[in-house]
Amino acid sequence: xxxxxxxxxxxxxxxxxxxxxxxxxxxxxxxxxxxxxxxxxxxxxxxxxxxxxxxxxxxxxxxxxxxxxxxxxxxxxxxxxxxxxxxxxxxxxxxxxxxxxxxxxxxxxxxxxxxxxxxxxxxxxxxxxxxxxxxxxxxxxxxxxxxxxxxxxxxxxxxxxxxxxxxxxxxxxxxxxxxxxxxxxxxxxxxxxxxxxxxxxxxxxxxxxxxxxxxxxxxxxxxxxxxxxxxxxxxxxxxxxxxxxxxxxxxxxxxxxxxxxxxxxxxxxxxx
DNA sequence: CAAGACTCCTGTCAGC
DNA sequence: TGCTGACAGGAGTCTT
Numbered sequence: 001x002x003x004x005x006x007x008x009x010x011x012x013x014x015x016x017x018x019x020x021x022x023x024x025x026x027x028x029x030x031x032x033x034x035x036x037x038x039x040x041x042x043x044x045x046x047x048x049x050x051x052x053x054x055x056x057x058x059x060x061x062x063x064x065x066x067x068x069x070x071x072x073x074x075x076x077x078x079x080x081x082x083x084x085x086x087x088x089x090x091x092x093x094x095x096x097x098x099x100x101x102x103x104x105x106x107x108x109x110x111x112x113x114x115x116x117x118x119x120x121x122x123x124x125x126x127x128x129x130x131x132x133x134x135x136x137x138x139x140x141x142x143x144x145x146x147x148x149x150x151x152x153x154x155x156x157x158x159x160x161x162x163x164x165x166x167x168x169x170x171x172x173x174x175x176x177x178x179x180x181x182x183x184x185x186x187x188x189x190x191x192x193x194x195x196x197x198x199x200x201x202x203x204x205x206x207x208x209x210x211x212x213x214x215x216x217x218x219x220x221x222x223x224x225x226x227x228x229x230x231x232x233x234x235x236x237x238x239x240x241x242x243x244x245x246x247x248x249x250x251x252x253x254x255x256x257x258x259x260x261x262x263x264x265x266x267x268x269x270x271x272x
Numbered sequence: 273c274a275a276g277a278c279t280c281c282t283g284t285c286a287g288c
Numbered sequence: 289t290g291c292t293g294a295c296a297g298g299a300g301t302c303t304t
Contacts, residue, residue, distance in 0.1 A: 003298095034280065034300085058298075075297050076282080092282090111281040113298065128300080155275070164299070172297070260276075262297070 002073040004136070004169030005209055007058045009216030010079050014105060015053050017081045021099035022049045023064075027084070030094040034074060034115040037095065044118050045069065045097065056129050057168030067120040069097075070128070074113030082106040133167040136205055141167055143199040150190040150198070157193060158186035158259050161205075170205060172262050173240045174212075178204040180239045185271040186264040187257070239265040 002010070026042040038044065048064040055061065060079075062069040071079070084096050084104040095107040095116060107116065119126050133149075134140035149166055150157075158179060161170050170178070179186050182201040184193070193201070238248055243256030243265045252269040 032280095034298090072298085074281090074299085109281095110283065111297085113280065153274080159275090162298085261278095261295095 002058065002077065003171040003173055003212075004058055005212035005216050007060060007073060007169075008055060008213050010073070011053050011055050011060055014079055014081055017103055018050050018099050018101075018105060019052065020050065021101050021103075022047055023097060024100045025096075025098040027096040027098065027104075028094070029089065029096075030092075030112070033094070033109065033112050034072070035117065037116050038118055041116070041118060050099070054123075056124070057132050057135070057164055058171075059129065061123055063123075067118060068123040068126075070115070070117040070119060070123070070126065071107070072115040074109060074111065074115065076111040077107065077109035077114035080106050080108070131165055133163075133165050136167050136169050136209055141202065141206075143195065143202050146198040146202055147193065147195050150193050153190035155190050156186060156259055157184060157188045157190050157201075158262075158264050160190040161201075162262070167205075169209070173237070174205065174208050176240045176265055177208050177238055180266060180271060181208070183271055185268075186259060186266050188272075239267065241265070 023045040024047075026045050028037055028039075028041065031037045031039065044067070045064065048066065051063040051065065053060060053062050058072060060071045060073075062071065073079070081103050082096070083102065084098050084106075085102070087106075089096070089106070090108070092110045093106055093108045094112070096104040097107075098104040107114070117128075123129065134145065146167075150160060153160060155163075158175055160166060161175050161178075162172065176186070178201060182197065182204040184197055184201060239254055242254050243263075245254055246252070247254055247267040247270060250267065250269045252267050254265050255268050256263055256265050258264070
């Protein structure tokens with residue numbers, strides 16, 4: 001379940017192995033992801049040089065000489081660097097992008113909620129990116145922004161913050177965790193957040209994401225030959241997955257509720 | 273416009 | 289033990 005830190009870790013992990021290389025071949029074993037992979041992708045990418053990899057929200061943007069390959073990992077996707085000859089593709093290894101240094105970028109995604117799209121338009125204007133909210137770690141995401149954006153919104157704060165048009169990259173885990181450390185109950189209406197709430201929450205979101213990216217960085221070496229799963233298992237979680245257990249701050253039993261289709265866990269004592 | 277439902281998919285696990 | 293059904297969950301799209 002890659003969240004923003006995992007996506008960023010992936011970006012940093014694969015980039016040094018393929019930056020500046022040209023695409024020699026593209027092997028598609030399974031076209032059907034969230035949207036079907038363009039059957040022309042091998043021709044479109046052929047001999048194109050990878051300039052850089054950027055990230056926007058949870059989208060990885062592979063910048064080639066003419067165009068961008070946009071990859072989203074969905075719920076269960078991962079990318080790793082592999083040797084296309086020596087490393088036997090495993091179940092759900094759907095795509096290999098083979099570079100001229102004999103390494104390949106291998107896309108793995110059991111649930112196939114991921115996406116691989118080619119675009120030649122200015123990437124920030126792409127339909128899927130144009131209306132996204134600010135990056136959570138950028139200066140554009142601050143208390144003032146959150147306060148203004150939340151005015152007159154009746155949605156629960158938990159669902160509000162997970163809307164990528166408000167801010168990108170805050171998935172279920174980090175929404176739960178940041179609400180706990182900011183002392184805000186997930187069911188609170190967004191419009192009822194105080195300025196102080198916004199200050200606290202923005203700070204906590206940045207803190208938890210930055211810490212997670214830092215921890216993800218420790219697993220970078222595993223990208224070559226390893227399973228490539230950075231995982232937030234190293235992340236210390238206060239509430240996510242701990243329903244029924246004691247709050248680490250006050251000992252109250254953590255409560256689990258459902259908002260939308262997502263589970264929220266919170267401390268009824270610490271979060272108001 | 274905002275909000276909620278629905279949808280894609282498979283590994284995992286509870287219940288029988 | 290093996291089957292069945294519920295569930296998780298990002299985010300685009302559709303409906304209200």
